[in-house]
Amino acid sequence: MDLILSEKGLSISPSVTLEITAKAKAMKAEGIDVIGFGAGEPDFNTPENIRNEGIRAINEGLTRYTPASGIEELKKAICKKFKDDNNLDYTPKNIVISNGAKHSIYNALLAILNPGDEVIIGVPYWVSYPELIKIAGGVPVYINTNEEENFKFTVEKLDKVLTEKTKALILNSPGNPTGSIYEEEELKMIADWAVKNNIIVISDEIYEKLVYDGKHVSIASMNPEIKELTIVINGMSKAYAMPGWRIGFTAANEQIAKVMNNIQSHTTSNPCSISQYASVVGLLGDQSEVYRMKEEFKRRRDYMVEKINSIKGLSCRKPKGAFYIMVNITQIKGKTIDGIQVNSSLDFAKVLLDKARVAVIPGIGFGDDDYIRLSYATSMENIKEGLNRIEEIIERN
Numbered sequence: 001m002d003l004i005l006s007e008k009g010l011s012i013s014p015s016v017t018l019e020i021t022a023k024a025k026a027m028k029a030e031g032i033d034v035i036g037f038g039a040g041e042p043d044f045n046t047p048e049n050i051r052n053e054g055i056r057a058i059n060e061g062l063t064r065y066t067p068a069s070g071i072e073e074l075k076k077a078i079c080k081k082f083k084d085d086n087n088l089d090y091t092p093k094n095i096v097i098s099n100g101a102k103h104s105i106y107n108a109l110l111a112i113l114n115p116g117d118e119v120i121i122g123v124p125y126w127v128s129y130p131e132l133i134k135i136a137g138g139v140p141v142y143i144n145t146n147e148e149e150n151f152k153f154t155v156e157k158l159d160k161v162l163t164e165k166t167k168a169l170i171l172n173s174p175g176n177p178t179g180s181i182y183e184e185e186e187l188k189m190i191a192d193w194a195v196k197n198n199i200i201v202i203s204d205e206i207y208e209k210l211v212y213d214g215k216h217v218s219i220a221s222m223n224p225e226i227k228e229l230t231i232v233i234n235g236m237s238k239a240y241a242m243p244g245w246r247i248g249f250t251a252a253n254e255q256i257a258k259v260m261n262n263i264q265s266h267t268t269s270n271p272c273s274i275s276q277y278a279s280v281v282g283l284l285g286d287q288s289e290v291y292r293m294k295e296e297f298k299r300r301r302d303y304m305v306e307k308i309n310s311i312k313g314l315s316c317r318k319p320k321g322a323f324y325i326m327v328n329i330t331q332i333k334g335k336t337i338d339g340i341q342v343n344s345s346l347d348f349a350k351v352l353l354d355k356a357r358v359a360v361i362p363g364i365g366f367g368d369d370d371y372i373r374l375s376y377a378t379s380m381e382n383i384k385e386g387l388n389r390i391e392e393i394i395e396r397n
Helices: 007-011 018-029 048-059 072-086 101-112 128-135 155-161 184-197 224-229 254-267 273-284 288-308 345-356 380-395
Strands: 095-098 118-123 139-144 166-172 200-204 230-235 248-251 324-328 371-375
Touching: 007 128, 018 345, 048 273, 072 095, 072 248, 072 273, 095 101, 095 254, 101 128, 101 166, 101 200, 101 230, 101 248, 101 254, 118 128, 128 139, 139 155, 155 184, 166 184, 184 200, 184 224, 200 224, 224 230, 248 254, 288 324, 288 380, 345 371, 345 380
Parallel strands: 118 139, 118 166, 166 200, 200 230
Antiparallel strands: 095 248, 230 248, 324 371
């Protein structure tokens, strides 16, 4: 049967990393020892106090529908978090709680975009940004960044892509896949540019608490004008090791928040009630586990950066946040490894999986084919073994 499907749906690209990921899983299922560097989630268990609160919520029957945009207790906890961590004053009316930060970004885009509106994103980008923009009826506009500038765009580069159709800018700091953070002075300049041109800023700050050098600053805290134009995205997945609990949240002006609430009420309704109650304890309770996880990530990062830069043909910069490293493979491209010509990041990823039993994410999935992404959200034992395997296959060719 020849079905006529959605043109918008058909325009959404599958992940270019799907083949690598599927093959790695199949190899593991066959009992093959594959070291994976692809994780986009902490490898720690959710802190005990949060788990216990989830159990309490279940046992006490807190399993009913909640308001679409989330329970008041969690909204108040989120407002306190923004005040304490970011010096931002919000009320519960500014907050919408959703099914993860990705859902929050989607809601934000649906709330602000009309067909053909342009949204600026930097390259390398998180793989879902372009597709989410397209699903919401917008057009992704790309700014190429480079390693020498720590993968950050400037006002000068923003000016070059600004058009009458530009509606929004996605700012990701700390960034996935680069681990870069925007410094306060850089944020001030971007904020001034956005206010001058009346551009909405979607500020993805999901890795906020995983900053190892320097400090995280929210662009919304620069001045009252940019705060009105900013939709801050955050959530529980990364800092609190709660990816499966699916809690993200936004802070925005009341007009935008109301539209997002209306959209969510007709699509997913409320996020999981149990996860919401657990998240209250996560935000307001003991933070020692958050700091412990952060210190372990920092230890892994430091080891990986030193080791990668000692391997012939590979190099990287030390990321300041998140838990990813972009590894430069320009010296590898064009070479033959174990009889296979490496002309792209996908080629290199396939070689590493097939020949070294190491799974990495090719940079082309993030818009830059000169890199592979390695996550250090895995044990130090796996990191050492995986990097040794990569070094061995490169050294013997």
